[in-house]
Amino acid sequence: MTSLEEVARRAEVSAATASRALSGRGRLSDATRARVQRAAADLGYVASAAASSLATGRTRSIGVLVPLVDQWFFAQVLDGIATRLAPLGYDITLYNATDDPAQRRHLFRTSLRRGRVDAVIVLSLAMSAEETDELRALGLPIIGLGTPILELATLRVDDVAVGRAATEHLLGLGHRRIAHIGPAYPRDAGGDIPTLRHRGFVAALADAGVESAGFARADFTIEGGHRAAHELLSRSERPTAIFAASDELAFGAVFAARELGQEVPRDLSVIGVDGHDLSGFFALTTIEQFPHAQGMAAADAALAAVGEDVTAPAPALPFELVVRASTAPPT
Amino acid sequence: MTSLEEVARRAEVSAATASRALSGRGRLSDATRARVQRAAADLGYVASAAASSLATGRTRSIGVLVPLVDQWFFAQVLDGIATRLAPLGYDITLYNATDDPAQRRHLFRTSLRRGRVDAVIVLSLAMSAEETDELRALGLPIIGLGTPILELATLRVDDVAVGRAATEHLLGLGHRRIAHIGPAYPRDAGGDIPTLRHRGFVAALADAGVESAGFARADFTIEGGHRAAHELLSRSERPTAIFAASDELAFGAVFAARELGQEVPRDLSVIGVDGHDLSGFFALTTIEQFPHAQGMAAADAALAAVGEDVTAPAPALPFELVVRASTAPPT
DNA sequence: CTGAAAGCGCTTACAG
DNA sequence: CTGAAAGCGCTTACAG
Numbered sequence: 001m002t003s004l005e006e007v008a009r010r011a012e013v014s015a016a017t018a019s020r021a022l023s024g025r026g027r028l029s030d031a032t033r034a035r036v037q038r039a040a041a042d043l044g045y046v047a048s049a050a051a052s053s054l055a056t057g058r059t060r061s062i063g064v065l066v067p068l069v070d071q072w073f074f075a076q077v078l079d080g081i082a083t084r085l086a087p088l089g090y091d092i093t094l095y096n097a098t099d100d101p102a103q104r105r106h107l108f109r110t111s112l113r114r115g116r117v118d119a120v121i122v123l124s125l126a127m128s129a130e131e132t133d134e135l136r137a138l139g140l141p142i143i144g145l146g147t148p149i150l151e152l153a154t155l156r157v158d159d160v161a162v163g164r165a166a167t168e169h170l171l172g173l174g175h176r177r178i179a180h181i182g183p184a185y186p187r188d189a190g191g192d193i194p195t196l197r198h199r200g201f202v203a204a205l206a207d208a209g210v211e212s213a214g215f216a217r218a219d220f221t222i223e224g225g226h227r228a229a230h231e232l233l234s235r236s237e238r239p240t241a242i243f244a245a246s247d248e249l250a251f252g253a254v255f256a257a258r259e260l261g262q263e264v265p266r267d268l269s270v271i272g273v274d275g276h277d278l279s280g281f282f283a284l285t286t287i288e289q290f291p292h293a294q295g296m297a298a299a300d301a302a303l304a305a306v307g308e309d310v311t312a313p314a315p316a317l318p319f320e321l322v323v324r325a326s327t328a329p330p331t
Numbered sequence: 332m333t334s335l336e337e338v339a340r341r342a343e344v345s346a347a348t349a350s351r352a353l354s355g356r357g358r359l360s361d362a363t364r365a366r367v368q369r370a371a372a373d374l375g376y377v378a379s380a381a382a383s384s385l386a387t388g389r390t391r392s393i394g395v396l397v398p399l400v401d402q403w404f405f406a407q408v409l410d411g412i413a414t415r416l417a418p419l420g421y422d423i424t425l426y427n428a429t430d431d432p433a434q435r436r437h438l439f440r441t442s443l444r445r446g447r448v449d450a451v452i453v454l455s456l457a458m459s460a461e462e463t464d465e466l467r468a469l470g471l472p473i474i475g476l477g478t479p480i481l482e483l484a485t486l487r488v489d490d491v492a493v494g495r496a497a498t499e500h501l502l503g504l505g506h507r508r509i510a511h512i513g514p515a516y517p518r519d520a521g522g523d524i525p526t527l528r529h530r531g532f533v534a535a536l537a538d539a540g541v542e543s544a545g546f547a548r549a550d551f552t553i554e555g556g557h558r559a560a561h562e563l564l565s566r567s568e569r570p571t572a573i574f575a576a577s578d579e580l581a582f583g584a585v586f587a588a589r590e591l592g593q594e595v596p597r598d599l600s601v602i603g604v605d606g607h608d609l610s611g612f613f614a615l616t617t618i619e620q621f622p623h624a625q626g627m628a629a630a631d632a633a634l635a636a637v638g639e640d641v642t643a644p645a646p647a648l649p650f651e652l653v654v655r656a657s658t659a660p661p662t
Numbered sequence: 663c664t665g666a667a668a669g670c671g672c673t674t675a676c677a678g
Numbered sequence: 679c680t681g682a683a684a685g686c687g688c689t690t691a692c693a694g
Contacts, residue, residue: 015673052672281586
């Protein structure tokens with residue numbers, strides 16, 4: 001690859017001047033600037049990332065820490081992040097947080113500390129207290145998004161309000177036997193996302209003076225929703241509506257209902273959370289939370305934190321009830 | 332962050348010796364090595380990526396070029412790549428190829444040329460001839476996976492065989508009115524994936540002396556499959572079976588059939604390709620192609636190409652027919 | 663076995 | 679406005 005030196009030689013200036021001409025920092029005559037830019041273009045010059053970051057201490061790269069399993073949400077958010085980063089010339093370094101303890105230790109203790117990024121965006125990742133500390137010790141801006149860890153969540157949706165909105169939609173349709181599916185540990189005092197959504201569910205029911213028709217724990221997967229819904233729907237007093245803490249859980253519930261010969265929404269109303277790509281095909285009523293826009297917001301927050309001229313987004317992320325055919329009044 | 336200098340000082344050796352002790356290159360006494368390693372551990376030293384890559388010309392990072400829209404396949408493959416890269420201490424730099432011409436130009440002309448990666452893996456990406464040239468001009472090992480561009484595909488599934496296997500499965504069940512859905516342009520002499528699968532479809536039918544019951548073009552999306560299947564199923568002589576070039580296309584076909592009051596597999600058999608996460612829930616018969624393993628293979632190919640002690644994978648990727656309830660003999 | 667020195671390719675005070 | 683020089687933090691021949 002061409003070096004600055006070669007560009008400078010071709011433009012008949014020093015490397016220092018060539019650097020200034022290309023970066024736009026420092027004043028120099030329009031003529032030389034033009035000459036250097038021409039030379040750079042002719043030679044197809046692109047500055048070496050390693051050399052500039054060694055010299056400036058800035059990498060122009062943002063780290064994104066994700067559990068790659070969470071495919072849908074993560075792909076959306078990542079695309080949103082890339083959308084904002086690309087125009088400013090920032091790259092994405094992707095760090096995959098698996099469940100493997102050794103790999104995870106290496107990630108937090110080594111990979112992240114190589115100085116490869118200017119900031120890190122943490123996506124929907126549960127972390128130990130130690131890991132959170134190690135993240136902080138990086139001395140880099142950390143942007144949390146969809147993280148159960150409240151202290152890290154720079155940007156968040158009001159998940160209590162989400163739980164409330166979903167439940168109130170069902171109440172508004174006339175349902176009185178409403179169950180909830182999600183990864184929450186209801187006894188938990190914690191502020192993680194599933195628990196907050198569950199709390200919204202409980203609060204809405206309490207306000208309406210309606211009793212819960214049950215709660216079944218399930219991870220954020222279709223399988224989880226499937227199993228949990230099976231359990232709820234085979235009880236003697238089964239619910240007429242289910243609020244699932246995610247769309248994938250809701251899909252699982254729809255599959256379960258179908259298997260049990262129950263029709264949605266005639267026999268069972270189902271509402272999810274996310275605005276998953278497939279929710280339209282399942283005709284699923286959901287609380288859309290715009291993950292693509294969330295990614296853009298996270299990127300903006302990161303860029304603002306590293307000093308780019310970008311206005312930092314508001315920390316509160318929007319959500320919106322989208323009504324489709326999976327919810328209807330009970331029959 | 333701590334520098335090598337500080338480690339050297341603490342271990343009472345020169346920076347050169349400290350570097351050798353930590354890298355394992357060059358011979359030095361066990362005692363000093365131990366002393367240095369201890370010092371490094373005490374200080375939590377991690378070498379600066381920028382400095383080492385400037386000094387060695389190696390970045391220990393692999394670029395992955397993807398269209399982020401292809402969520403499912405891409406997340407699987409990426410996870411496979413990360414699985415192999417992490418243990419060897421390689422990072423992933425993610426490059427998102429959008430449809431925006433300006434962004435794309437910047438990606439190929441600038442981002443990729445910053446010298447940030449030692450090799451690049453190109454995932455399921457259609458590129459112009461110019462872009463392919465620019466990739467080659469990088470002077471880096473390029474590993475193509477699921478790329479329509481044959482010259483770039485270091486690793487590939489035999490897609491003609493895939494098309495054949497799917498079609499023969501349907502023929503074997505007794506179907507004689509089999510249609511195909513996919514992104515192929517059948518008149519094309521090209522060797523891109525959809526066209527190869529279509530070719531397998533045609534060949535299998537020809538071998539069996541059976542006439543095609545139609546082909547409907549559709550991109551690799553659920554929507555596409557939905558629309559295409561609608562078209563095929565509303566013809567006067569409608570097919571009894573559909574071979575969809577991907578599982579998502581197949582899901583769309585299943586939704587379409589359902590809307591038209593046709594039951595799968597009683598009125599229509601559907602087979603896809605991929606082994607998508609959701610295929611189990613749709614009870615979809617499919618040609619599984621193990622994308623996670625594909626990612627691992629791509630990573631191995633990249634690592635071998637940059638000189639790591641990894642055995643390069645065989646270029647031919649396996650696939651396997653998985654029979655579920657969406658296919659049955661015609662009634 | 664170990665150290666001094668040069669070099670990787672930029673950037674940026676410091677002079678002029 | 680422009681250049682010479684130092685420095686970013688490593689690595690690696692080259693000596694000894």
